[in-house]
Amino acid sequence: MVNYEVILSTANVVGATTFNNVFIKLVGTDGESDRSWLMNLKGPLAFTTGAVSSFNVSCSESIGKLVLIELDKQRLLIFPEDNWFPAKVEVKSPEGDTYNFPVYRWITDNEVHRFREGKALRVFDDIHHLGKYSREQELKQREEDYRWDVYAEGIPHSIKSEGPLSLPCEVRFSFTKTTEFLFTAASGLTELQLNGLADSKENWTDIEDINRVFCCKRTAISDYAQEHWKEDAFFGYQFLNGVNPILIQRCSALPKNLPVTNDMVCLPGQSSLEDEMKKGNIYLCDYKRLDGLEGNTINEKKQYLMAPLVLLHRTPDDKMMPIAIQLKQTPGDDNPIFFPSDSEYDWLMAKIFVRSADFSEHQLNVHLLRTHLLAEVFAVSMLRNVPMVHPLYKLLVPHTRYTLQINNLARLLLISETGVFTGFAASGGEAMFTILKRSLSSMTYSSLCIPDDIAERGLEAVPNFYYRDDGLRLWDIIHRFVQGILSFYYKNDAEVQQDSELQAWISDIFEHGLLSQPCPGIPRSFTTVAELVKFVTMVIFTCSAQHSAVNAGQYDYGGWMPNTPISLQLPPPTTKGTTSEATMLQTFPDVNTTVQGMATMWLLSKQSSDFVPLGRYPEDHFSEEIPHKLIKAFQGELQDLSEAIKARNKDLEVPYTYMDPTEVENSVAI
Structure with a gap:
């Protein structure tokens, strides 16, 4: 007889315990227990x-090198069926070898579940017949558990489910996450009810009254926004370091539909508009995706959604200052171009309409589509096509945590027919899906890869652009890590080409994420190691750093409504000199619209206590020494970057923290 020592770890998460009987079978190359x-x-x-x-498991003779284990649990008569979350199993063989079996799965039934030894295996490495059979059965089950669904025509497909509780257990929120999420939402709504604001359909009559909304829920930057929201410098700063830093681009020639001439703008010194464009000091933000869309109807009142063009100037003291705003795409007598030299409220109202347009562009394109919906496609495709033993699964699974449930909740609570966004945002009606379709059809691969994106937009030399500075360094760190991991498993391009599971993953992304429509630059298949490394880097960056950059500051910049109105209920002025403070207050969203938007932004900006920062992997999916060393080096580089960002932020009036690795979550989890 020979003995195998089995060391079984149950995860340290709420509800992981089982009191059922647990059984194991060891399967090796020469037999099984x-x-x-x-x-x-x-x-x-x-x-x-x-x-x-x-525990000890005895066999009559050695069963050779271990290939997999089979786990199951059976209820006792005195105990009901329960859910169990084993973390990992370690087996020490009589030959002195140690085998690691990562599990990290909920076992909720009395069926047999197979788990592979921790060494990563590509599909063509898996030569043992039981290993191949296990791999095939796992993917067959996954195809059943993770099915594609069409939520709306023209946008990326999602996971098919009847609601959060119908999702597979392993992708649901933890008990802790669920409890805190519900508490944050409920406490916010309760506070609004107590303040008597949630049901008020009245206009704001005094801007100071807006302080009553969430008077206790404030951040340093939301306070700063309240104090400086009228200032041109803060308005311009937000295009670089606010929640939508991906729209601004260098302007080398004015668009034909923005007829600004040199004598219209006031530039420092003797510079002309043409000279400043040649020097690279003129920048443009164009909200053309919003053109021609009807605004929502809220509280039985029509709302207004503009598609502005904003011209900005980089001043000699390195500020980004607005110099011209046109609120509609087509020039005309009823579409004046506004300038800082106009009356106080003409200019302020023009900026308010821009900030409201930016809310819609940010929420639907920059935030929902380009992080949440893409992250879901990456995750569902991986879960359907890539087994747990594959190196890509081990690398990417931490970056899919909670994504399917948070997106499910978004479809249920935000963009459904009765959702908050649908009911209270100017772009929440018919315009919403038009914006999403336009955004997807105009998306390019380079725009998802920050080094390419910065270069294409001509922003390499813009000063005080912390999104760019931190983002480029994060991209480089992630890229080196991904290159190290994937180059360890893929020694040449041919190995990438012959990995059918990798090819199925990218093919599913192209079909269900991009809807098989041309998206310049995005591969339909992988042909080289370098191509694979870049794409996986983009996936991790999108699910972690990019999502943090466009999500974490929502309440900072939207907690003071006048800085980010989610809707406006008067049209913009068609002639100058007709606005006042009263006009502005009448244009702002109603009280209940304001508070619903602020409550949602508070909820979506709130970290949970089981937040996992970028590069931290509580679940140990890799068992080889080289990946462990690469993970440690990755964590060291992230720590160095975090310290550098913290040191820089000490000297900034408005600190930029959204890409500090200690503040970046591993996945789209909120």
């Missing part, structure tokens, strides 16, 4: 939350 009941002196406490328990 009997199905063995795991029993030791701990008795029913052996599988409680956080427990690490040791």
